[in-house]
Amino acid sequence: MTLPMFLLLASALFSVGLYGALSQQAVVMVMMGLELMINGVIVAAAALWWFLAPQQPDGQVLVLVVIAAMTVEMALGFAVVTLLFRSSDADMTDMAGKLRG
Amino acid sequence: MAVVAFVVLAFVAVASGVAVFTVDSMARATFALALSFVAVGGELFLLDLGYLGVATVLMMVMEMALMAVFMVMFMMNPGGLMPMSMLHNRRGAVVVSVGVFVLLAAGSVLVPWPARRNEPPAEPTRALGEAVMGSKMLVMMAVSAVLFATMVAALVLATARGRYDRADSPEWP
Numbered sequence: 001m002t003l004p005m006f007l008l009l010a011s012a013l014f015s016v017g018l019y020g021a022l023s024q025q026a027v028v029m030v031m032m033g034l035e036l037m038i039n040g041v042i043v044a045a046a047a048l049w050w051f052l053a054p055q056q057p058d059g060q061v062l063v064l065v066v067i068a069a070m071t072v073e074m075a076l077g078f079a080v081v082t083l084l085f086r087s088s089d090a091d092m093t094d095m096a097g098k099l100r101g
Numbered sequence: 102m103a104v105v106a107f108v109v110l111a112f113v114a115v116a117s118g119v120a121v122f123t124v125d126s127m128a129r130a131t132f133a134l135a136l137s138f139v140a141v142g143g144e145l146f147l148l149d150l151g152y153l154g155v156a157t158v159l160m161m162v163m164e165m166a167l168m169a170v171f172m173v174m175f176m177m178n179p180g181g182l183m184p185m186s187m188l189h190n191r192r193g194a195v196v197v198s199v200g201v202f203v204l205l206a207a208g209s210v211l212v213p214w215p216a217r218r219n220e221p222p223a224e225p226t227r228a229l230g231e232a233v234m235g236s237k238m239l240v241m242m243a244v245s246a247v248l249f250a251t252m253v254a255a256l257v258l259a260t261a262r263g264r265y266d267r268a269d270s271p272e273w274p
Contacts, residue, residue: 001107001147007209009111009144013137015202016118023194024122025187028175032134032168036118039141042157050148051214054221057232061240063145063153064229067160068244072251074164078171079258086261091175094189 006047013040025092027084031077038070107147114140127172135165152226 013036020033042063049059081091090096113136120133138161145154188194222228233241 001103003214004209005107005111006144006148008206009114011202011205011209012111012115013118013141014205015198016115016122018201019194019198020122022197023188023191025189026175028127028168028171029122029130029187032121032130035134035164036121036137039114039118039138043141043144046145046148046150046153050150050221051217053218054225055219057228057237060150060153060225060229061232061237063150064156064233065240065244067153067157068248071160071164072247074168075251075255076258078167079255081171081175082259085175092187 003047003051006043006051010040010044010047013037013043025094027081027091027093027096030093031074031081034073034077035070038066038073042066103147107144110140110143110147113137114144128169131165131169131172134168135162138162138165149221149225152229 017033017036017038017040020036021030022033024030024033045059045062045066049063053059084090084096088096115137117133117136117140121130121137124130124133139158142154142158142161145151145157
């Protein structure tokens with residue numbers, strides 16, 4: 001196992017997630033794309049920690065922060081989706097083109 | 102052996118990631134994403150990150166269970182019984198994401214990565230725990246404040262009457 005192998009996996013996950021986030025119309029599917037992108041970031045951060053400076057715990061702490069950020073994104077994303085649906089009956093990104101409530 | 106495990110898990114992670122956006126049923130998409138996260142947790146195990154791997158798998162499986170509920174709530178066609186396209190700007194998305202992949206892959210292969218500076222600790226989980234309770238404590242304190250703010254903000258956003266209205270006001274739906 002080498003560092004470029006892990007970074008290639010991370011790039012693939014990130015790009016697939018980016019495709020989903022750009023192309024999906026349903027807000028929930030866009031959030032799944034974002035989750036997949038963060039999944040790639042986790043792989044990249046863990047691999048950089050292991051292959052470059054494993055004695056320093058910074059890389060592990062970064063992975064922990066990324067996992068927490070993913071949870072926060074999920075919770076607030078669903079709150080915003082609920083608000084959007086309640087105020088303008090929108091569950092697709094194209095129906096929420098303006099920010100006015 | 103480790104390389105075989107890496108390749109298998111990487112294939113599962115990417116293939117189920119692709120499946121998220123290609124299957125018809127939303128339930129299947131959710132479980133495909135959960136499978137992708139489980140495979141990434143396995144990759145973390147290969148890097149001797151047992152705690153972070155288990156944390157990823159447990160959190161993501163729970164999160165995907167919640168996600169399935171929201172899918173049923175918000176999607177027009179959660180079961181995939183009537184296959185229909187829910188995409189926009191497909192060609193642009195393909196071009197952008199393939200371009201990003203080529204860029205990132207070129208970077209990860211061509212950059213002369215430095216050699217490993219020192220050997221990994223005998224127990225990475227112990228090193229993480231000591232860092233979180235010692236030199237990196239500020240990070241965890243910031244994360245806990247962010248998590249609390251998230252709970253408050255999510256409640257304020259999701260409740261029907263918002264921040265200032267009363268339940269008996271005329272605007273009550």
